[in-house]
Amino acid sequence: MTDWVDVGAVDELQKRPLQHIRTGGLDIALTCVNGVFRALKNQCTHYGGPLAEGRLEGEILVCPWHGWGFDRNTGEMPRIGARAGCVATYAVRIENGRVLVSVDAATPQKPKNFPANPLARDPVRQAxxxxVLGISTTVTSSAPGRISGSRLILEKALAIVAAEGVETRQINLEDLKIEPCQGYYSISAHACTFPCTITNRDKTDQMALVYDALIHWADVIVIATPIRWGRASALYYRMVERLNAVQNQMTIADRNLILPHKTACHIIIGGQDNIQSVAGDLLGFWSELGFNHPPSAFVGHSRGWTAEDMESNVRDIVRSTDLVEETTDMIWRAAGLAEALLARPARV
Ligand code: FES
Structure with a gap:
């Protein structure tokens, strides 16, 4: 026999097209369109978003977290189909001016059924x-005939350490299509997922290459940035904002995606000054993400605030052997620290 819960007066409930009802064992999104009530479980099949806080578009109830839309009559998601699973529906009847909802689902909740994104696997350090992963964050090189000082130093130093037997890879953010972070974290900590919602949704977005190299490949990362208005480059921050999804795993899932032996170091090249401020920013962020820093973890170069002869900047970088040498030494320090941490017996 079906148990029914009285959730309120028709007159009152029909004033709002969508509301959250939590009573008598029910936790539902109650909708009312043209006087017809429907009830769906208040839990999106995507990442569990609260549907009652979403919005109605005709017969479709749109989740507030990432915009999946469920038919309020069937609980199905017409746009994606059966792979999206189904939100449970509950029978509703009107009796003596009251709205009654069945406590037993009329159709069950079915989870989404997508193959797991390979990025979501647990990181394991392969033998x-x-x-060493270099990440160049400039856009300068993409302009015809231009040379980026930070990218040039990175490339030269990587070539030297590669010749000594370490494996190297370089990612140039300027060659990738990386969508800006859409700030799901500011809706709810649990709305910011890993892999990032954008990565899951947009197969043309290439942040996946950065996630894969950072989390599943590199022991050492070398970030190379120019100084722009006293800060790291705009592309650097575009990448960093998308790494909220990595840091957030510690908060919402007690899961650190950055293996504990990993290290980071930085190349900061500017026509004008502010190296230490940029360094502070970089050191703070990558530590927060879980990377260790060796002693003297950044190499900086600037010709100072009054150096307005900008045409001399690249010339100096191209000719400099000191910068390449210092950067190479820094990478060796970072590699040595990573190797020592990797060799350290695991804590029990
Ligand atoms: S769309 Fe609902 S949790 Fe993502």
Whole structure:
């Protein structure tokens, strides 16, 4: 026999097209369109978003977290189909001016059924030589005939350490299509997922290459940035904002995606000054993400605030052997620290 819960007066409930009802064991999104009530479980099949806080578009109830839309009559998601699962529906009847909702689902909740994104696997350090990942965050090189000082130093230093037997990889953010973070975290900590919602949704977005190299490949990362208005480059911050999804795993899932032996170091090149401020920003962020820093974890170069002869900047960088040498030494320090941490017996 069906148990029914009285959730309120028709006159009152029909004033609002969508509301959250939590009573008598029910936790539902109650909708009312043209006087017809429907009830769906208040839990999106995507990442559990609260449907009652979403919005109605005709017969479709749109989740507030990432915009999945469920038919309020069937609980199905017409746009994605059966792979999206189904939100449970509950029978509703009107009796003596009251709205009654069945406590037993009329159709069950079915979870989404997508193959797991390979990025979501637990990181495991595969055997092999030390792996150094350089990330260039400039856009300068993409302009015809232009040379980026930070990218040039990175490339030269990586070539030297590669010749000594470490594996190297370089990612140039300027060659990738990386969508800006859409700030799901500011809706709810649980709305910011890993892999990032954008990565899951947009197969043309290439942030996946950065996630994969940072989390599943590198032992050492070397971030190379120019100074723009006293800060790191705009592309650097675009990448960093998308890494909220990595840091957030510690908050919402007690899961650190950055293996504990990983290290980071930085190249900061500017025509004008503010190296230490940029360094502070970089050191703080990558530590927060879980990377260790060796002593003297950044190499900086600037010709100072009054150096307005900008045409001399690149010339100096191209000619400099000191910068390449200092950067190479820094990478070796970072590699040595990563190797020592990797060799350290695991804590029990
Ligand atoms: S769309 Fe509902 S949780 Fe993502």
């Amino acid at each position: 092999g030589p030390t792996r």
